[in-house]
Amino acid sequence: MQKRQRELSALTPPTSAEGQSENRRARSVGVGHAHAKAIVLGEHAVVYGAPALALPVPQLRVTASVGCSSPSPDGQGDVSLTMTGSASRPVATQASDSLRRLTDEFRATMGVAERLHLDVILDCAIPAGRGLGSSAACARAVVFALADLFGREVTQSMAFDLVQTAESVAHGRASGVDATAVGACAPLLFQEGEAQELPIDCDGLFIIADSGVMGRTKDAVELLREGFLRHSGARERFVRRATELTDEARHALADDRPEELGRRLTDYHELLRAAGLSTDRIDALVAAALTAGSFGAKITGGGMGGCVIALTRAEQAREVTRQLREAGAVQTWAVPLRGRVEHAL
Template sequence: MTALDDARGLLASLTDAPLAGVWSSAGRANLIGEHTDYNEGYVLPFAIDRRTYAAVSPRADDAIRVASTFDPDPVELPIARLADTFAGEPGAAVRRGDVPEWAAYPLGVAWAALEASGRAPHTVLGLDIAFASDVPVGAGLSSSAAIEGATAFALDELWQLGLEGIQLARIGRTAENEAVGAPTGIMDQVSSMLGRADAATFLDCRSLEHETVELGLAAEDLALLVIDTQVQHAHSTGGYRDRREACERGAALLGVPALRDVAVADLDRARTVMDEVTFRRVRHIVTENQRVLDTVRTLRERGPRAIGELLLASHASMRDDFEISVPELDTAVDAAMSAGAIGARMTGGGFGGAAIALVESAAQDRVTAAVTEAFAAAGFAEPRIFPVTPSAGAGRDL
């Protein structure tokens, strides 16, 4: 059974109504560019071959009901109540217990889609939506953006909203920021929804201009391994929010709209106008933006084998300056490199989740064994390690 089959089976257990279709969106890994998105900087993520599926049937009433294989209890709301539920303080509906956090993602997308399109609730079809996924939850692979993307593409078609890909990505970000209360940027939604095979998406998070950057992994006989530490994280908790507030504080002290506007050459001045912790947060963002630009140039000029040192420098910056790594992530990176990886770094928001390692295809088993042994020696839970292939983003499957 695939996740697509699971979504269809769950839907069939909810309703006898005919299947309107199945849509899906990809999880994502970030090659480089961490926490730069909400600082209006640059990122280089790619969609992965792990997906969330949304099987949809029409309803005869004006409600939307969502169900997931991860939760036995469906959640139902009248479409007319979406605005009342989510339009207040960010994340309030989740904190009040009006909706469970997982359901706030798709229901928040429905609310944001109506707001963005200007459609009135009484003009759209009631729906049952059943979700199933093979994107690991809490691993830093953006399971949240995958459910948002599958929902957004389904609603765009079924509600005839006429929205484009980048608009749907904005809707996903609105759902995550406002309905869920997670202060994330737009990188996850863009890469999850708009990814391309064997390529990464180079995104300017200020202008939202984006272009495809070929990775060329297959031609070089390279593979990307995800090392899921099994340490769970949650973006709606305090560590992520603290880092974002530090970035905003640093930008204000430097008199710029966002840290995107600070160059590496400006860091000496930055050190003189802020405390040490804020400075280190700022230094990570500024140098990470430069590393993204350097990685794009290196991929185009020299290919994927030449980016290893940039990946390692990114991890060191997240570990030492942004302080979002954990011992399991550091162990994953160190063990992968000791076993011959070309480069490795943690990926995602941090405080747990996953690392990625760029390896020779023939070295996957060796690197996997080395990381697993290192985790055992450190007394950590066994990691889940698997290859990912840069893949296409959101779309209709059936």
């Protein structure tokens, strides 16, 4: 990684007269950060306008480093990508369509005229395909790395719009909750593009357990959509029940009722399981968390794999973690309810 950073530092922007004044403000390498997220309640229904509760996961971070060099002879900019970090083996690869679209949109939005070659390094600790927002976090980190590189100011609204650009390419229709939560400092209530910090008067921990199986969000979305089409009123019933559970959980968080919050988690898991979005391994992890004394547990994210999130007392966390691992979890993380993220950008 250090060698790669030195290579990036050696890259310098072109020295044309047109580019000199802007490039004096630019750095040789721009750096940006983001973190993972977990959906506490509201996945899938949030796409249809229902509320969702989202939790930042600061233990899992991504750092983007971006350098630039002269464009190709045809004058067109290009993007190369290197992935490193605990979530992936070091590998240089072609930039994805979403990354290319993101960099193009950044250039257009921020008025970066030069078609420079961009060399992107993503050092990512967020496992992909687990419902933890890895694609949105990588996109956000790149946005702020580009802003750092070119000396631009990026508002939260701009960052959201740019990340949504990448998410729409990667996943199709995106609610926006991931794009918001991967830069959040505290748990959020998200609904129809608007987010606000959740009032919390509960102590405890969320334990996130990785099943080791990549989720299949697109398959899950299609499965749910087909079910809605087959059964008249199914979508309305699903969204109504999801909204009820999420609202009840939000009030439980604010009123120091962790037992009630836990029950709503488990109820939401049953809603998703009934829709065919869970798996035997996920169900086993949920059962293990409940047996170990958790207030409640559920699948988190798109479904058909991914992670489980369980709410527990701090003193129960060790036992909950032990039983989750015995049930097949490949790794776990503990996130305090009252924790705050100090390095969201």
